[in-house]
Amino acid sequence: MHFLNGDRIYIKPNIICGTFSEELQNCLSQIAGINSGRKIFKLNFFIDSGSRELYADIRTQICAEVQNNLSGNILISVIAQPPITGKVIVETCFYDPELWNAEPISEGGNGAVLFKNGDNRILIGNVQSFVSENCRENSDLAFRQLCDVFVQARFPVNAIVRQWNYIEDILGFDENEQRYQAFNNVRSAFYGNCFDGKGYPAATGIGMNQGGVIIEFIAIQSPNLVTKPIDNPVQIAAHSYSDEVLVGEACVVKTTPKFERARYLELLGKKIIFISGTASIRGEYTVGVNDPARQTEITIENIKQLYSDSVLAKLSTGNLSPKYGHARVYIKEKKDYAAIRRTFKTHFGNLPVVYIIADICRNDLLVEIEGKVILE
Numbered sequence: 001m002h003f004l005n006g007d008r009i010y011i012k013p014n015i016i017c018g019t020f021s022e023e024l025q026n027c028l029s030q031i032a033g034i035n036s037g038r039k040i041f042k043l044n045f046f047i048d049s050g051s052r053e054l055y056a057d058i059r060t061q062i063c064a065e066v067q068n069n070l071s072g073n074i075l076i077s078v079i080a081q082p083p084i085t086g087k088v089i090v091e092t093c094f095y096d097p098e099l100w101n102a103e104p105i106s107e108g109g110n111g112a113v114l115f116k117n118g119d120n121r122i123l124i125g126n127v128q129s130f131v132s133e134n135c136r137e138n139s140d141l142a143f144r145q146l147c148d149v150f151v152q153a154r155f156p157v158n159a160i161v162r163q164w165n166y167i168e169d170i171l172g173f174d175e176n177e178q179r180y181q182a183f184n185n186v187r188s189a190f191y192g193n194c195f196d197g198k199g200y201p202a203a204t205g206i207g208m209n210q211g212g213v214i215i216e217f218i219a220i221q222s223p224n225l226v227t228k229p230i231d232n233p234v235q236i237a238a239h240s241y242s243d244e245v246l247v248g249e250a251c252v253v254k255t256t257p258k259f260e261r262a263r264y265l266e267l268l269g270k271k272i273i274f275i276s277g278t279a280s281i282r283g284e285y286t287v288g289v290n291d292p293a294r295q296t297e298i299t300i301e302n303i304k305q306l307y308s309d310s311v312l313a314k315l316s317t318g319n320l321s322p323k324y325g326h327a328r329v330y331i332k333e334k335k336d337y338a339a340i341r342r343t344f345k346t347h348f349g350n351l352p353v354v355y356i357i358a359d360i361c362r363n364d365l366l367v368e369i370e371g372k373v374i375l376e
Helices: 020-032 052-069 135-153 179-191 292-305 309-315 334-348
Strands: 008-011 039-047 075-079 088-095 101-104 111-117 120-129 160-168 202-208 213-221 226-230 262-267 270-278 322-331 353-357 367-375
Touching: 008 020, 020 039, 020 052, 020 088, 039 052, 039 120, 052 075, 075 111, 075 120, 075 213, 088 353, 111 135, 120 135, 135 160, 135 179, 135 213, 160 179, 160 262, 179 202, 202 367, 226 309, 270 292, 270 322, 292 334, 292 367, 322 334, 334 353, 334 367
Parallel strands: 039 075, 160 202, 202 270, 322 353
Antiparallel strands: 008 088, 039 088, 101 111, 111 120, 120 213, 160 213, 226 262, 262 270, 270 367, 322 367
């Protein structure tokens, strides 16, 4: 939202321990009361859901309440990742209508908003498939829906610069195929060689309790865009992992996760680094097994590598001052929250952050952190 002269803020209920409906209404009332001169175009709802039926009911309720309480075409994602406190957190995305013309490509669960400013075009949206209990089938459909959106918007797939991939029961198996591995195989086939020479998007691949597969994306087309992938020298690029750390039987085809550790972008005088979902991995192996504080420390060290002085010197001329803009912290077990939060605050103080319960993409990983770095 930085390029849109907007913002991305998290709305939490003022009163915890109410019913879900009460907390939802409280959040929507806060959103309706925001008068920033910016317009809302996307809402992400982080909720708890214990069953497929409950998830569908909550999703229906949220869509109806948004329509009743807020005006305009607003994209909605309902992500079954429980907040640490309360029953709902709403990520609210804004843009500046004075600078950008916004055109809805479609509405609601699957679709995007196309922002135009002269020759600069930004496509932001989400697609979801939960028609099946099989991850490969949901992934296939989600990527087909993604393709439809890009065709309608006349955008090439390789314009994607940031992607979020939410996968129900990410560590589970459908017969002998791990669900995250199934998603990666479908993603690899969908991408093909379209990112050759450009590097992959920054991305997060994370679990959720229900909802099949959700893919969120930011794509940019502009003759003025400068974008570069960023590697971490102490980590092997995820798309270059060896077979040794990919889950599944030897007879099963296993492709690597196709994303970069981070991605630099420069457009309309604004400079930013998208930090992918980052965990406690050195080389390609997990560090700090069973130690949440140690894993958080290593994760933050990995993140800081991505906007170190040596990295910034290669990205742009002139002196760049990095400011970590916001963070989303995924925690596997609620019992580890205190240790993870304490370690995070040691490094980042009162930086805006939201803590979410979610399964990480490896059994031995306890925490994952993503965010953005604004360069001034």
